[in-house]
Amino acid sequence: MIYTKICDLLGIKYPILQGGMAHISDAVLAAAVSDAGGLGIISAAGGDVEKTEKEIDKCFSLTSKPFGVNIMLMGENIDEIAELVAKKKVAAVTTGAGNPEKYIPMWKEAGVKVIPVVASSALAKLVARSGADAVIAEGTESGGHVGEMTTMALVPQVVDTVDIPVIAAGGIGDGRGIIASLALGAYGVQVGTRFLLAGECNISRTYKEKLLKAGDTATIVTGRRLGHPVRSIKTALWREYSRLEYTGDVTDEQLEEMGKGTLRAAVVDGDAKKGCFLAGQISGLCNKEQSAQEIIEEMFTQAEEIMNGVKEWVR
Amino acid sequence: MIYTKICDLLGIKYPILQGGMAHISDAVLAAAVSDAGGLGIISAAGGDVEKTEKEIDKCFSLTSKPFGVNIMLMGENIDEIAELVAKKKVAAVTTGAGNPEKYIPMWKEAGVKVIPVVASSALAKLVARSGADAVIAEGTESGGHVGEMTTMALVPQVVDTVDIPVIAAGGIGDGRGIIASLALGAYGVQVGTRFLLAGECNISRTYKEKLLKAGDTATIVTGRRLGHPVRSIKTALWREYSRLEYTGDVTDEQLEEMGKGTLRAAVVDGDAKKGCFLAGQISGLCNKEQSAQEIIEEMFTQAEEIMNGVKEWVR
Numbered sequence: 001m002i003y004t005k006i007c008d009l010l011g012i013k014y015p016i017l018q019g020g021m022a023h024i025s026d027a028v029l030a031a032a033v034s035d036a037g038g039l040g041i042i043s044a045a046g047g048d049v050e051k052t053e054k055e056i057d058k059c060f061s062l063t064s065k066p067f068g069v070n071i072m073l074m075g076e077n078i079d080e081i082a083e084l085v086a087k088k089k090v091a092a093v094t095t096g097a098g099n100p101e102k103y104i105p106m107w108k109e110a111g112v113k114v115i116p117v118v119a120s121s122a123l124a125k126l127v128a129r130s131g132a133d134a135v136i137a138e139g140t141e142s143g144g145h146v147g148e149m150t151t152m153a154l155v156p157q158v159v160d161t162v163d164i165p166v167i168a169a170g171g172i173g174d175g176r177g178i179i180a181s182l183a184l185g186a187y188g189v190q191v192g193t194r195f196l197l198a199g200e201c202n203i204s205r206t207y208k209e210k211l212l213k214a215g216d217t218a219t220i221v222t223g224r225r226l227g228h229p230v231r232s233i234k235t236a237l238w239r240e241y242s243r244l245e246y247t248g249d250v251t252d253e254q255l256e257e258m259g260k261g262t263l264r265a266a267v268v269d270g271d272a273k274k275g276c277f278l279a280g281q282i283s284g285l286c287n288k289e290q291s292a293q294e295i296i297e298e299m300f301t302q303a304e305e306i307m308n309g310v311k312e313w314v315r
Numbered sequence: 316m317i318y319t320k321i322c323d324l325l326g327i328k329y330p331i332l333q334g335g336m337a338h339i340s341d342a343v344l345a346a347a348v349s350d351a352g353g354l355g356i357i358s359a360a361g362g363d364v365e366k367t368e369k370e371i372d373k374c375f376s377l378t379s380k381p382f383g384v385n386i387m388l389m390g391e392n393i394d395e396i397a398e399l400v401a402k403k404k405v406a407a408v409t410t411g412a413g414n415p416e417k418y419i420p421m422w423k424e425a426g427v428k429v430i431p432v433v434a435s436s437a438l439a440k441l442v443a444r445s446g447a448d449a450v451i452a453e454g455t456e457s458g459g460h461v462g463e464m465t466t467m468a469l470v471p472q473v474v475d476t477v478d479i480p481v482i483a484a485g486g487i488g489d490g491r492g493i494i495a496s497l498a499l500g501a502y503g504v505q506v507g508t509r510f511l512l513a514g515e516c517n518i519s520r521t522y523k524e525k526l527l528k529a530g531d532t533a534t535i536v537t538g539r540r541l542g543h544p545v546r547s548i549k550t551a552l553w554r555e556y557s558r559l560e561y562t563g564d565v566t567d568e569q570l571e572e573m574g575k576g577t578l579r580a581a582v583v584d585g586d587a588k589k590g591c592f593l594a595g596q597i598s599g600l601c602n603k604e605q606s607a608q609e610i611i612e613e614m615f616t617q618a619e620e621i622m623n624g625v626k627e628w629v630r
Contacts, residue, residue: 121531122597140455141465149531150456150465152486152495153596157531160600170469176499180467182628183494183621190539216436216464216472225561246540248563281468284436285475306498307625313497314622315318 001302002178005165006188009133010091010112011066013037014300016178017115017136018292020070020094021144021278022046023267024203027055029292031062032200036293040067041094047076049084056088066091068115069133072145073098086110090166092191094136096145098297099123100119101130119147119154121161128162135162137189139170143193143280146221146231148169152184159185170238173282191299193280198292204270210277210288226255233277237262317493317618320480321503324428324448326381327408328352329615331493332430332451332482333607334507335385336407336459336593337361338582342370344607346377347515355382356409362391364399371403381406386459388413392451401425404524409451411460414438416445432484434462434469437475439482443477449592450477451505454485458508458595461485461536461546467499474500488597490617497575506614508595513607519585525592531599541570548592552577 006015016038022045041053042059052069059067063235069085071078074097082103085093091104093100100116107114108131116127117136124135139151139156149157151170154287159166166182168191182190195201196211210233214228220234232238241258246251250258259276266275290298321330331353333345345355357374358368374382384400386393389412397418397593400408407428407437408415415431422429423446432451439450454466454471464472466485474481483496483608485506496504510516511526525548535549540560547553556566556573560564574591581590605613 001630002628004628073364093481107492139465139467141468147534149596150486151467152454152465153456153488153600154531156489157597157599172467174471176471177467179498180495182625183498184491216469222498235338246561267472281464282472284472285468304629310497310622310625313317313319314619315316 002177002182002300002307004182004187006134008169009165010039012039014296015167016190016296016299017041017068017188017190018195019142019169019190020068020096021192021196022072023263024196026068026202027058027062028202029195029198030067031059031198032198032292033195033296034063034065035209036065036291038292038296039092040065041070042067043070045070045072045075046079047078047081049077049080052081053084053088056084056090061233066094068094070096071100072096072098082106085112090116095288099126099130101127104131111309116165119149121157124158124162124166125272128164132164134165134167134187136167136169137186140221140231141281143219143231144278146229151181154202155181155184155186155224171282172279173285175299175304175306177282178299178303179306193282194286194295195292197286197289198295199289200292202299203267206270206272206275207266207277209253210272211279211283212287212289214279214283214286216281218283219281223259226252230276231278231280231282233279235275235277237273238276317615317622319502321449321482321496324480325354327354329611330482330503331611331614332356332409332503332505333504333510334457335360335383335411336507336511337387338578339511339516341517342373343517344376344510344515345382346374347513347584347607348510348611349378349380349382351606351611353607353611354407355380356385357382357400358385359377360387360390361575361628362393362396364392364395368399368403369395371399371405383407383409384407385411387411388415390502397421400427414441414445416442419446423470430482433473434464436472439473439477439481443479449480449482449502450483450531451484453505454534455546456596457485458534458546459593461544466496469624470496470499470501485598486595488600490614490619492597493614494621506554508597509601509610510607511594511606513610514604517605518582521585521587521590522592523579525587526594527602527604528597529594529598529601531596531600534594534596537619538574541567545551545591546593546595548594548598550587550590550592552588553591
């Protein structure tokens with residue numbers, strides 16, 4: 001059975017983390033992933049402290065397995081969320097959009113493992129120096145907020161830069177992605193897009209249908225002009241947004257305005273026109289609805305088959 | 316020893332192709348790669364039929380091993396180059412920027428293996444139907460002209476789409492990339508950036524120095540607005556070009572003008588200011604000058620070590 005130092009670090013059966021997806025990753029999804037042997041992660045990206053506390057408490061009531069919380073460092077109420085995470089002593093915290101340095105001593109004292117998401121070797125080096133337990137090297141093929149480096153290029157370069165374990169994220173949708181990640185030097189994977197199709201993932205039917213229909217080139221990155229690129233499923237709205245970005249026809253403020261409320265419109269309302277349906281390039285490969293447990297077991301069964309088949313690569 | 320059906324298809328020792336880099340991949344580099352057991356590839360991207368013929372003849376005189384020619388289908392004199400390739404009966408032809416359908420019967424009759432470069436499953440399906448022998452699925456992390464899909468996301472989706480063998484390209488700089496590619500379902504790799512540092516690669520000293528110094532985030536994609544994105548090393552010129560793309564301050568014609576002659580300035584003149592130094596995101600990992608043979612042997616030795624070490628991934 002595939003087992004790495006990430007399993008030891010987090011006390012989990014399979015070296016797989018569920019991505020902390022803003023306004024999506026709740027207690028139900030996180031508990032399902034954790035019960036299935038991965039690390040479920042609750043998103044605190046909304047910055048609603050009370051709601052985050054409720055989700056954490058709910059997750060503790062749903063599972064006895066370790067789970068984590070994801071914090072976007074550019075969001076609101078970060079100090080309060082950071083303290084909440086320490087107070088609740090969740091198994092791990094993953095962070096996005098920056099260096100969580102100032103919170104690390106507090107978290108470590110509370111026994112919370114600290115695993116920042118990084119999009120470059122430079123940030124990986126910084127967070128490792130600050131005491132992070134591991135890093136998630138996330139490629140631009142992932143859904144939601146993205147950097148420029150791809151998983152294939154980023155992971156080995158981060159592995160060469162830091163001494164702490166690296167977890168690969170971005171473009172991983174099945175067992176092939178797991179073995180590719182391990183080959184690149186990672187000790188585990190983080191998966192977002194495929195878990196959107198988990199039965200325990202509470203997003204609109206429209207969102208799920210869009211994922212099921214998506215082909216490999218179904219996604220688009222918008223927001224580069226504003227400095228916060230985001231990957232989502234191509235719709236008329238985001239094609240138009242992309243076109244406008246390259247013109248002088250709109251101001252940055254108008255672009256900001258166009259983006260407002262669009263994630264909620266996708267996740268909650270299932271509004272096909274207004275919604276921003278965050279998803280990774282691996283969407284084309286994610287084409288069935290399963291439970292979190294079925295997803296994880298299928299991925300690792302396939303990964304083990306590939307591993308046992310490496311002898312086909314030699315002569 | 317790592318050996319796949321790509322070795323059988325092309326009559327080579329290692330399943331590695333050297334990327335056809337416009338204005339760079341000449342007979343000397345191609346022959347060195349072929350002599351080392353890979354498939355060397357001459358670029359005909361300039362569209363100069365006479366020069367391409369000379370390079371092919373020179374390559375035949377330099378090596379008895381199989382080698383190929385790369386043709387950018389958007390270039391000039393494509394019909395003539397296509398006929399030349401058939402006449403010379405090189406081992407293989409790789410094509411970029413489209414579907415080489417109309418030339419395939421001629422090439423196959425001449426015994427030339429046809430291996431188009433694709434950036435989506437849709438194009439892979441088309442060229443497979445047209446009779447291609449294999450496809451190169453190239454991710455956006457590669458240098459030069461790029462698509463949007465990344466290697467990690469593209470390769471498994473192309474593998475699921477076609478029955479012919481898939482070769483992975485983009486972000487592959489060492490043995491880890493080879494094993495990752497095989498895990499994703501590819502039967503070989505194509506490498507460009509690392510071969511820029513081969514002793515047999517005749518580019519300016521400035522170019523090589525830029526590659527040696529490059530870190531993981533050293534590259535930038537420009538040209539998205541014009542519809543032909545290109546990845547190169549960030550310099551003041553290309554940062555400015557990128558900024559201008561997102562404004563109404565320049566016309567498309569002005570942007571086209573800015574790009575003219577910049578590849579030659581990089582490759583031949585070594586002009587650090589005007590040059591467009593094409594390179595992939597894996598540049599940060601390519602940090603030594605070696606012969607083509609040393610590069611290939613080091614990559615496959617490392618790949619075999621990883622393969623023999625998969626037992627560390629289980630418990």
